[in-house]
Amino acid sequence: MRVRERLPVPVATAVVLGFLGLFFAWPVAAIVGTGLRGDVGAVLAEAETWRLVAFTLGQAAASTLVALIAGMPLAYVLARAAIPGRAVLRAVVTVPFVLPTVVVGMAFRALFGLESSGGVLPIVLANAFFNVAVVARTVGGLWTHLDRRVEDAARSLGASRLRAFTSVTLPALLPALGSAAAVVFLFCSTSFGVVLVLGGGQYRTLETEIYLRTVQLLDLPGAAALSLLQFAAVVGALLVASAARRRRETALRLRAAVDTARVPQGGEWAVVAAAGIVVCGLLAPIVGLLLRSVSTVDGWGFAGYRALLGAGERGTLEVSGLDAALNSVRAAADATWMALLLGLLASFVLVGARRRVVAESVDLVLMLPLGVSAVTVGFGYLITLNLLPGDLRTSPLLVPFAQALVVTPLVIRMVLPVLRAVDDRLRQAAATLGASPWRVRREVDVPLAARAVLGAAGFGFVVALGEFGATSFLVRPDAPTLPVAIARLLSRPGALNTQMAYAACALLVLVTVLAVLLVERLRVRSDAVEEF
Amino acid sequence: MGLDVRGLSVRYGAVEAVREVALSVGDGEVVALLGPSGCGKSTLLRAVAGLERPAAGEVRWDGRDLARVPVHRRGFGMVFQDGQLFPHRDVAGNVEFALRMRGVPRADRAARVDELLELVGLAGYGPRRATELSGGEAQRVALARALAADPELLLLDEPLSALDRMLRERLAVDLAALLGRAETTALVVTHDHDEAFTLADRVAVLARGTVLQVDGPDRLWRRPGDDEVAAFLGCSTFLPAEVRGGVATCELGTVEVAAADGPARLGLRATGLRAQRHSGTGDGPETTGIVRERVHRHDHVRLVVDVPQRGRFEAVAHATEAPVVGEQVGLVLDPEGIALVGAD
Numbered sequence: 001m002r003v004r005e006r007l008p009v010p011v012a013t014a015v016v017l018g019f020l021g022l023f024f025a026w027p028v029a030a031i032v033g034t035g036l037r038g039d040v041g042a043v044l045a046e047a048e049t050w051r052l053v054a055f056t057l058g059q060a061a062a063s064t065l066v067a068l069i070a071g072m073p074l075a076y077v078l079a080r081a082a083i084p085g086r087a088v089l090r091a092v093v094t095v096p097f098v099l100p101t102v103v104v105g106m107a108f109r110a111l112f113g114l115e116s117s118g119g120v121l122p123i124v125l126a127n128a129f130f131n132v133a134v135v136a137r138t139v140g141g142l143w144t145h146l147d148r149r150v151e152d153a154a155r156s157l158g159a160s161r162l163r164a165f166t167s168v169t170l171p172a173l174l175p176a177l178g179s180a181a182a183v184v185f186l187f188c189s190t191s192f193g194v195v196l197v198l199g200g201g202q203y204r205t206l207e208t209e210i211y212l213r214t215v216q217l218l219d220l221p222g223a224a225a226l227s228l229l230q231f232a233a234v235v236g237a238l239l240v241a242s243a244a245r246r247r248r249e250t251a252l253r254l255r256a257a258v259d260t261a262r263v264p265q266g267g268e269w270a271v272v273a274a275a276g277i278v279v280c281g282l283l284a285p286i287v288g289l290l291l292r293s294v295s296t297v298d299g300w301g302f303a304g305y306r307a308l309l310g311a312g313e314r315g316t317l318e319v320s321g322l323d324a325a326l327n328s329v330r331a332a333a334d335a336t337w338m339a340l341l342l343g344l345l346a347s348f349v350l351v352g353a354r355r356r357v358v359a360e361s362v363d364l365v366l367m368l369p370l371g372v373s374a375v376t377v378g379f380g381y382l383i384t385l386n387l388l389p390g391d392l393r394t395s396p397l398l399v400p401f402a403q404a405l406v407v408t409p410l411v412i413r414m415v416l417p418v419l420r421a422v423d424d425r426l427r428q429a430a431a432t433l434g435a436s437p438w439r440v441r442r443e444v445d446v447p448l449a450a451r452a453v454l455g456a457a458g459f460g461f462v463v464a465l466g467e468f469g470a471t472s473f474l475v476r477p478d479a480p481t482l483p484v485a486i487a488r489l490l491s492r493p494g495a496l497n498t499q500m501a502y503a504a505c506a507l508l509v510l511v512t513v514l515a516v517l518l519v520e521r522l523r524v525r526s527d528a529v530e531e532f
Numbered sequence: 533m534g535l536d537v538r539g540l541s542v543r544y545g546a547v548e549a550v551r552e553v554a555l556s557v558g559d560g561e562v563v564a565l566l567g568p569s570g571c572g573k574s575t576l577l578r579a580v581a582g583l584e585r586p587a588a589g590e591v592r593w594d595g596r597d598l599a600r601v602p603v604h605r606r607g608f609g610m611v612f613q614d615g616q617l618f619p620h621r622d623v624a625g626n627v628e629f630a631l632r633m634r635g636v637p638r639a640d641r642a643a644r645v646d647e648l649l650e651l652v653g654l655a656g657y658g659p660r661r662a663t664e665l666s667g668g669e670a671q672r673v674a675l676a677r678a679l680a681a682d683p684e685l686l687l688l689d690e691p692l693s694a695l696d697r698m699l700r701e702r703l704a705v706d707l708a709a710l711l712g713r714a715e716t717t718a719l720v721v722t723h724d725h726d727e728a729f730t731l732a733d734r735v736a737v738l739a740r741g742t743v744l745q746v747d748g749p750d751r752l753w754r755r756p757g758d759d760e761v762a763a764f765l766g767c768s769t770f771l772p773a774e775v776r777g778g779v780a781t782c783e784l785g786t787v788e789v790a791a792a793d794g795p796a797r798l799g800l801r802a803t804g805l806r807a808q809r810h811s812g813t814g815d816g817p818e819t820t821g822i823v824r825e826r827v828h829r830h831d832h833v834r835l836v837v838d839v840p841q842r843g844r845f846e847a848v849a850h851a852t853e854a855p856v857v858g859e860q861v862g863l864v865l866d867p868e869g870i871a872l873v874g875a876d
Contacts, residue, residue: 423616426618428581428583428616429612430618432582432606432610433629433630433680434633444618448620
């Protein structure tokens with residue numbers, strides 16, 4: 001009898017699918033249903049709809065391209081260049097990915113000096129800024145595991161360094177590039193906070209339009225029709241990403257990530273220099289934001305920070321900034337434990353699934369919440385959860401539920417590769433030594449994945465802390481989270497409000513940086529190929 | 533009583549990796565499963581351990597059917613090809629694992645760990661990290677770990693094949709001594725006949741999922757059951773012969789064999805045919821040929837010799853006076869390198 005067949009897999013599966021069904025599938029299906037009942041045809045016939053679609057996809061494609069170009073030199077340095085400070089580099093690259101979207105929007109506003117009007121360039125750059133980490137880490141992760149001797153063989157056969165890269169390395173990296181591009185495209189096309197903050201009302205994507213129509217125009221059928229459109233695009237991008245991932249796992253003979261890095265030579269220094277430029281580009285908005293938070297109309301000062309103790313100019317917020325921060329921490333903590341519970345259960349089920357097709361489809365379904373717009377989900381909650389007993393819509397757990405949905409796929413992406421990299425024979429060895437199936441999990445899987453789990457908890461916490469799309473829908477006005485409070489402060493006039501928003505952003509940046517440093521310290525050295 | 537495998541079959545989808553295998557291992561006996569890669573020997577071992585579910589047949593221990601006994605309750609120790617030490621535990625933590633699973637108190641565990649590390653020649657290695665061991669040390673620790681809870685049966689899956697040749701030969705001897713001293717009942721999978729013959733009391737030769745022959749090493753080497761077993765054990769040439777009074781006569785000459793009078797089939801290994809420089813006068817061996825290829829081995833030279841009207845044969849010569857390519861040599865049959873195939 002095999003180790004895993006005796007696990008109560010059905011129970012774990014039921015818990016995961018039950019949660020997903022209740023807090024994801026049902027709300028999304030309800031939205032889709034509403035859209036179908038409304039006049040979808042009319043919405044689709046509007047030229048405005050297609051302008052939105054074109055702008056959404058166009059800015060996503062441009063952002064993806066920028067992220068790929070900027071991410072490649074970083075991937076090279078992370079994987080292959082033996083230069084000092086690579087650990088710091090990893091952290092610097094990672095911070096933008098987990099920064100709250102609102103904060104990134106604000107950072108680019110400060111950088112471009114936009115205070116009210118929007119622009120396409122800031123939107124594209126901000127989206128790319130976010131996702132450079134996805135490219136660098138996904139591609140770099142695979143690159144670390146590529147056998148360097150294949151390149152050496154090509155060089156010995158007369159290929160120049162560039163030729164060896166284009167003819168040997170690049171094709172081997174294509175699956176990771178494809179996977180990263182699809183995921184980045186997905187994130188960019190559903191990006192909400194950035195477009196909301198930087199679009200300035202002129203530039204709208206499907207995601208912000210859904211929000212606008214729901215919250216301000218109360219055009220629910222129209223919003224639902226747009227959600228439907230977006231859902232189709234998301235599923236398409238996820239399928240591409242999943243296909244690319246499959247190719248990566250099967251098409252390559254991977255090596256353990258040992259010593260594939262060496263000191264750059266000749267032209268490789270140019271790539272290192274390019275990576276340096278990208279790093280400066282990543283640091284600029286963050287530094288700009290921090291500077292902006294301490295520059296007031298009267299020169300340098302901490303007025304914004306002091307103002308966080310209050311509720312903003314003329315009581316813009318119903319609570320103080322401090323209370324909003326505490327709300328954020330509480331909600332994020334709840335979301336983190338929920339996401340860990342779900343993500344770990346799902347990972348254990350997935351790593352045990354022996355039929356590839358099953359594992360892959362479950363994997364895909366679990367990734368959906370990452371791609372489906374948080375706005376759609378939040379909107380779905382509004383129209384479904386009142387049907388449950390005890391009206392969850394007023395429960396303080398509602399926001400954590402939605403955040404957990406966004407964080408769970410991240411937990412899975414961080415833990416599952418580590419578990420998959422564990423040789424099954426290690427578990428079998430434990431079994432032959434007398435460990436029962438549950439004991440095998442406790443003695444082998446848990447210790448080996450512990451660091452990845454802690455890392456996922458850290459990441460998950462900051463992502464939940466910064467979650468904006470779904471939270472902005474669900475949060476009660478008398479208990480806003482910090483990102484929601486920031487958005488509210490921005491939407492109201494007043495220099496102090498703006499100053500306060502920047503100070504709050506700076507605080508979120510600090511928390512994020514601390515969390516990323518913690519995660520990097522805990523990083524697992526294993527044979528797992530990193531992915532997002 | 534020991535292990536008794538009856539009519540055991542294991543399928544992977546449409547592929548039948550093990551087909552109706554019958555095999556027994558007596559108490560204190562070491563049996564080797566020998567065969568080329570992909571012959572199903574590891575699958576058979578894993579089915580005995582309980583890691584593969586048989587499609588048919590049964591595995592019995594001391595007469596009891598193990599079909600409903602899960603891996604962790606069988607009480608068999610297993611050593612994997614590449615150790616599979618727990619990377620997050622030190623050497624002592626690995627060795628004491630089975631004892632911990634059985635709830636043995638800490639003090640007793642520590643004593644047993646010291647005893648086992650001493651046994652495998654790694655005294656004092658307890659606090660070392662499992663990931664810092666060399667291949668040979670890791671396999672010794674894996675062995676100590678498998679032996680810790682006094683398994684009724686020890687299963688070894690290619691325990692030495694991940695090691696380099698020198699180390700493998702030395703460890704095989706150590707392992708044989710250790711298994712003998714502890715009077716362990718063991719089943720060893722290997723593709724290397726030297727290893728099988730060093731370790732085992734009896735050797736089962738497998739091919740395509742079935743057992744072709746089970747015999748003691750000496751008998752298996754001298755009397756392989758058929759051409760396939762003989763070929764796997766190194767015979768490259770098969771010749772019909774006629775035995776009269778302990779001497780077999782075949783087309784390459786005569787040789788002493790321990791067989792009854794009548795027809796027989798000789799299996800010649802390269803060492804069964806010795807080449808000597810031919811003087812050209814009439815007093816050399818009757819069979820002569822021309823050397824076509826020549827390769828140096830560690831202690832001899834291996835040749836391919838063309839014998840007119842007979843064909844090409846593998847032969848060996850002393851390294852000191854090895855003939856060169858194109859030279860004429862005389863060929864003499866050497867009983868040390870000749871097996872009697874199929875006969876009884």
